Amino acid sequence: MSEKLFSRCGMRCDLCLIYRPNVEKQDRRAQICAVFEKMEPGYHPDPQTIICDGCTCNNHDAIRLDPDCRARQCVMQKGYPHCGWCEAYPCAIFPAEPTHEELVQRIDVEKCWTWEEEALLEAYNCKRNMDEFRKGRT
Secondary structure (H helix, E strand, O other): OOOOOEOOOOOEOOOOOOEHHHHHHOOOHHHHHHHHHHHOOOOOOOOOOOOEOOOOOOOOOOOOOOOOOHHHHHHHHHOOOOHHHOOOOOOOOOOOOOOHHHHHHHHHHHOOOOHHHHHHHHHHOHHHHHHHHHHHHO
């Protein structure tokens, strides 16, 4: 099993289907883009162009899914590898629980996706990933 590779907010880059090293091994971007569209109405990522070098990549020309990510900026300012190391976690930038609107959206989304699609989202469950990381640190 490969080592877990966390983004700054706790996304699992090693499992992410748009993370460049994973795309180079097996391009499954069309699958995850279809799920992203179900999660975010009006969001239509192009499976041919969406890619991410990871927010821990320091290359000047690195491509990030969210170049303006507040969690990334915060942990870098604090000198942490990711949110799981921060004593203030969870915080306003990275809240512990989804908002009411996010819960409603999640319930609506769950009505229209398959178990296979849900499995594709394992990489993107930042809170669960960070909670598991923090549990393992103690």
